[in-house]
Amino acid sequence: MHELSIAMGIVNIADAACKKANKSSVSKICLEIGRLSGVEIDALNFVWPAAVERSVLSNAEKEIEIIEGEALCLECSDTFQITNHYDACPSCGSYFKDIQKGGELKVKYIEAIN
Numbered sequence: 001m002h003e004l005s006i007a008m009g010i011v012n013i014a015d016a017a018c019k020k021a022n023k024s025s026v027s028k029i030c031l032e033i034g035r036l037s038g039v040e041i042d043a044l045n046f047v048w049p050a051a052v053e054r055s056v057l058s059n060a061e062k063e064i065e066i067i068e069g070e071a072l073c074l075e076c077s078d079t080f081q082i083t084n085h086y087d088a089c090p091s092c093g094s095y096f097k098d099i100q101k102g103g104e105l106k107v108k109y110i111e112a113i114n
């Protein structure tokens with residue numbers, strides 16, 4: 001499953017961060033996930049317990065911040081909200097756009113305990 005590999009990737013990031021900071025366990029992890037990232041939050045939550053088992057994240061509280069999609073129209077320079085990659089500009093109908101926000105999939109911060 002796509003989300004399982006994402007969760008395992010997050011575990012690896014947290015593990016590397018802990019090693020670097022000389023910590024053994026994470027108390028809280030905050031993730032930023034964009035609406036256009038293709039990540040299903042429900043699926044990620046579903047695989048999470050299995051993915052973090054016996055890792056530095058096994059007791060970590062998980063917080064997810066959803067980033068709404070935003071695009072810049074390349075024809076009329078309007079900035080607009082989008083929910084899908086194929087949405088057209090509401091002002092001029094153009095499909096030529098730059099995604100400004102919403103593609104995020106990243107660890108925002110990690111709080112560690114010893």
Ligand SMILES: [Zn+2]
Binds near residue numbers: 075077091092093094
């Ligand atoms: Zn436009």
